[in-house]
Amino acid sequence: xxxxxxxxxxxxxxxxxxxxxxxxxxxxxxxADTVEVFVGGDGSAIAAAVGAHGATTVHATGDLGGKLQxxxxxxxxAAAIEAGGAPDLLMLGTTYDGRDIAARxxxxxxxxxxxxxxxxxxxxxxxxxxxxxxxTQLVKTKxxxxxxxxxxxxxxxxxxxxSGGGAAAVSDLAVPDTGAAGAAKLLNRHVEExxxxxxxxxxxxxxxxxxxxxxxxxx
Amino acid sequence: xxxxxxxKQIPDxxxxxxxxxxxTLKRDGKLILDESDSYGVEMALQxxxxxxGGEVTLVSMAPNGEVAGLRTALxxxxxxxxxxxxxxxxxxxALDTAKVLAAAIxxxxxxxxxxxxxxxxxxxxGTVPEQIAAILDxxxxxxxxxxxxxxxxxxxxxxxxxxxxxxxxxxxxxxxxTAGVVEPRYPSFKGIMAAKSKPVDTLTVADLGIDSAIxxxxxxxxxxxxxxxxxxxxxxxxxxxxxxxxxxxxxFLDGLKVL
Numbered sequence: 001x002x003x004x005x006x007x008x009x010x011x012x013x014x015x016x017x018x019x020x021x022x023x024x025x026x027x028x029x030x031x032a033d034t035v036e037v038f039v040g041g042d043g044s045a046i047a048a049a050v051g052a053h054g055a056t057t058v059h060a061t062g063d064l065g066g067k068l069q070x071x072x073x074x075x076x077x078a079a080a081i082e083a084g085g086a087p088d089l090l091m092l093g094t095t096y097d098g099r100d101i102a103a104r105x106x107x108x109x110x111x112x113x114x115x116x117x118x119x120x121x122x123x124x125x126x127x128x129x130x131x132x133x134x135x136t137q138l139v140k141t142k143x144x145x146x147x148x149x150x151x152x153x154x155x156x157x158x159x160x161x162x163s164g165g166g167a168a169a170v171s172d173l174a175v176p177d178t179g180a181a182g183a184a185k186l187l188n189r190h191v192e193e194x195x196x197x198x199x200x201x202x203x204x205x206x207x208x209x210x211x212x213x214x215x216x217x218x219x
Numbered sequence: 220x221x222x223x224x225x226x227k228q229i230p231d232x233x234x235x236x237x238x239x240x241x242x243t244l245k246r247d248g249k250l251i252l253d254e255s256d257s258y259g260v261e262m263a264l265q266x267x268x269x270x271x272g273g274e275v276t277l278v279s280m281a282p283n284g285e286v287a288g289l290r291t292a293l294x295x296x297x298x299x300x301x302x303x304x305x306x307x308x309x310x311x312x313a314l315d316t317a318k319v320l321a322a323a324i325x326x327x328x329x330x331x332x333x334x335x336x337x338x339x340x341x342x343x344x345g346t347v348p349e350q351i352a353a354i355l356d357x358x359x360x361x362x363x364x365x366x367x368x369x370x371x372x373x374x375x376x377x378x379x380x381x382x383x384x385x386x387x388x389x390x391x392x393x394x395x396x397t398a399g400v401v402e403p404r405y406p407s408f409k410g411i412m413a414a415k416s417k418p419v420d421t422l423t424v425a426d427l428g429i430d431s432a433i434x435x436x437x438x439x440x441x442x443x444x445x446x447x448x449x450x451x452x453x454x455x456x457x458x459x460x461x462x463x464x465x466x467x468x469x470x471f472l473d474g475l476k477v478l
Contacts, residue, residue, distance in 0.1 A: 008288055011380075014381065017466065068360070069326070071358070071359070074353075093346070095380065096362050096380065099346050099349065100349050100359075103313075103317075104349055106313075106314050106346070106350060107314070107353035107354055108353070111314075112312050112439060112440040113313060113314065113346055114344075115343075115344045127444060133235075136449055137447065139242070139443060140364065140445040141442065141444065142439055142441065142442045142444050143441060144441055145440025169471070180357070181305075181353065181357060181358055181359075183389050184358040184360050184387070184392065187388060188385040189384050190382040190383050192383070204475055206468055206471075208460075208464075
């Protein structure tokens with residue numbers, strides 16, 4: 001059973017679209033006929049990048065200014081879904097903003113949200129795989145509350161791969177009035193300088209130490 | 220300044236975790252205060268102290284009327300606690316938990332701020348605080364690594380992938396705090412003794428006016444279809460350092476074409 005439509009959350013950073021988004025797009029292409037992206041920000045800035053990875057449309061709120069992502073993007077998504085544009089599944093990263101958006105949306109739609117997943121299968125319903133107990137056991141959980149399912153995935157769960165598509169079309173995602181719940185504001189962003197690659201994005205990790213011999217499965 | 224802190228009582232992480240036959244986590248032994256919640260409790264105590272008045276109320280959901288973890292937080296200095304304990308909550312997911320905790324928080328009069336950890340150590344969904352805020356229609360700032368209150372506003376440094384964001388919100392609001400936001404105090408002997416007589420209001424789902432058909436297994440909206448051992452990860456290559464290990468590592472990386 002392939003899904004009809006999947007929406008993937010586009011996380012952005014100073015380098016453009018974050019790797020987690022491109023990884024989820026690769027999986028979304030595999031399980032759905034139509035793959036679209038939503039972003040709390042400028043859609044045109046990422047349309048080419050996500051289009052090259054298979055997204056046909058970017059649903060974009062436009063610049064949120066000093067508003068926080070969670071409450072406002074979730075409110076916009078809920079309004080779009082209630083207006084009849086519901087996908088079968090929303091995929092987000094297990095990230096700071098991904099969790100905030102998914103949490104607010106789950107309440108708006110009264111649907112469960114499953115986080116920390118590393119895989120998804122749609123052969124018999126939507127079933128996600130979640131590691132527990134330090135990754136020693138895997139739990140497979142089926143969504144049973146109807147569409148849309150809301151699932152969050154860990155970085156590096158899938159391998160990003162370009163599909164050669166053209167730039168995605170940009171569609172407005174209107175943000176409704178969020179009332180008192182939307183009163184928190186973003187005042188300033190601080191980027192802390194780091195050097196070298198991020199460990200969770202590295203394909204190969206070279207480590208050393210006396211404990212290595214006792215953990216032959218570590219790498 | 221009245222602060223509500225959501226705290227979870229969990230199986231001791233030092234013991235190996237185990238599942239019941241219905242795939243729920245075994246919680247039938249003694250439960251302890253989740254260490255990640257001790258930061259929220261400490262933060263709340265410091266904020267109330269700085270404000271010069273008010274109190275800290277704990278809110279928790281646990282099976283079997285368990286209060287051992289709550290007593291630890293009461294010994295740190297919290298004034299009272301609300302515990303929701305009901306067999307109907309077995310199998311509850313994150314959204315059910317948020318509905319129950321939000322209803323319990325709603326019973327605390329005059330709460331200026333709700334604090335929670337970013338995620339629990341045994342469930343780690345990382346969504347419950349934001350779900351509580353959504354249910355209570357409160358503004359929220361998550362993943363706080365610093366919290367200050369001034370003139371009816373909470374100012375927060377929110378952790379991000381790249382660094383941190385300076386955020387602020389009018390009160391009342393919900394803030395989730397990261398480990399390390401403050402250094403939790405150890406309960407004093409006097410605090411431990413005082414905690415024994417502090418009030419713990421134990422409630423059921425019905426007491427909160429929640430229909431038991433929408434929480435627990437009945438309302439989770441998800442079905443665990445399988446639990447299995449994870450496949451062994453492919454063994455890494457271990458190189459004994461005989462003085463030439465660096466050469467072999469360079470060769471290995473060169474073979475991957477990452478140099």
